[in-house]
Amino acid sequence: MSNVALERKIRMPRIINRKHVPLIATFSVCLLLYIAAGIKYPGILSAGVFVNLLGDNAFLGIAAIGATFVILSGGIDLSVGAVIGCSSILVAVFVSRWHMNPALAVVMVLCLGTLLGSGMGALIRYFGLPPFLVTLAGMFLARGIGFVTSMESVALNHPLLVFASKMSIPLGDRVSLSISAIVLLAVLVIALYVSLFTRFGRRVYAIGGSETSSLLMGLPAGSTKVWVYALGGFCSALAGVVYTLYTLSGNASAGVGLEMDAIAAVVIGGTLLSGGVGHVAGTFLGLLILGLIQTMITFQGTLSSWWTRIAIGMLLLAFVLIQRFIQNRAQGGPQTADH
């Protein structure tokens, strides 16, 4: 444990160790879970299972990374799942009904997602509306547009999309990184860079920590907020595109309730919902934990799917308690919880 802590400290010198206890806790749980799974089901340790875990959860991961930025800034985005469904059906309809070039369709959908996100951000910025309600409206709007576009799922057989969905990087014998996993890892690397080493990333942390203070410091809190929601919208739309490639079909009801899974991954990853504290890498670890639980339940075979929900709930509880404990110690007493 202390070894891990030391390693983390060396790798990330900018951040104070106490803030990173949640991240280390997530990492330890992920590692323990993996070891436990490996002892019980040795097959789970194979590289193939791990690569599949990345590929199968890629769209959730991409959406969760976007949600991490929103939550770090002190907001919340409920529109994640609906934007995935909406962009999935839009790509499919653009390509198969309107005979649009798939690349153009993907770019358009990404733009639309970003537009929806920045629209929500603008409402939050200019009118001071609560993010919860604005993104709830965004969720209804995106889901509604998705269903208005097409109630049925639309299959895709455009050669370019079929080719793209089969793209992969071979990693050795019979193991290859699928396109979903590649996109997930790329998004992760970019998000890590943006959150740790750019001005924008630092501003996000600053507004999440205290909006008033960051305004007094002269940071452009308003425009940063708009950008954060735009980024969230972009990530959700990208997740929708990845989902479309993954299933090779567009489905307006894709990603129902996924926003809560994304928030769960973020919270398990050690990010505080009140904003300002957290880490993109934590979200990735949270995603791995969620995926691992699902894989273990699949391997077990007799446990029913609802055990996944119960296990995720219990994990959420454990992490929230750990965070509470650390916060209380850091601040020398319990603080009033607000949103």
Place this chain on the structure above:
Amino acid sequence: MGKRQTGRRMPEGIATLLWPLVALGCVLLFNLLFTPGFFHMEVKDGHLFGSLIDILNRAAPVMLVALGMTLVLATGGVDLSVGAIMAIAGSVAALLINRGGVPLGAVIGISIAVAVVAGSWNGMLVALLNIQPIVATLILMVSGRGIAQLLTNGQIITFENKPFEFLGGGFLFGLPFSVTLVLATLIILGLVSRRTAMGLFVEATGDNAAASRLAGVDTARVKLLVYVLCGVCAGLAGLIVASDIKGADANNAGMYIELDAILAVVIGGTSLSGGRFSLVGSLIGALLIQSLTTTILTKGIPVQFTLVVKAIVILAVCLMQSGAAWKTLLGGFGGRR
């Protein structure tokens, strides 16, 4: 101490209710003009039938949940787990009925007791452990539905029990019994919050928890109480839904009801950030949502448009209630933050 000076409060109360009432009035007026037979009511077998009664009946679960949610939002919290609590309460009731030999009172009592436990769990996390309400209730939202599925083994449990079916399908004095339940809950919560000091404590906690604590309000107990009340309301709503479909569907019962309920409460003039609340406003909000949905259905507009309309209504209500929006509207885009 607890009594309010009604003379001073009344105009404010009406002002809060103005926008939701105007919106509801618009929807009803639209139907009066363009939907023939919308206001038609007839008496069949001593029961009232008609679109308006249908709206009341269908809105009953959301209205119940919204009543409990009003108090939670007024303390500055939020309860995402109401849908899961509904699923659990419905499943427990269905299992007890199918067991046979359990009296109806015990079925309802035990289901509501389970809801009380669920509510206290939320309240404990929020009030005693100081966990943010949204995360604290997310835990039960995620695992609660799993627990309900575990109870019912993932199946829809159907049952035949005439007295229990009365809860969601029966009529009292010509009105659906579920509506009577909503009114009873409104009266009880209204008396508790307005005729005792509780309402004042709830608003004080939501306005400024730290100051209220310093002023001697036991904010932890207030918070615990509102989450328990919200759980009870959700449990009751779960029983109504189960009795209405004569079965417990752990997968779908109360799905997304938390969002509709929060929406109803906010439309009704209670702020998400806590403070002053209006129970009647929440009921009007729930009725507005349901009459919109029913209007869309009766006008033959595809169901998919309901969500788009809902999105527009949320934004319109939010903007109407936001001071900044009015300032921008009246004074051009000068008032940037």
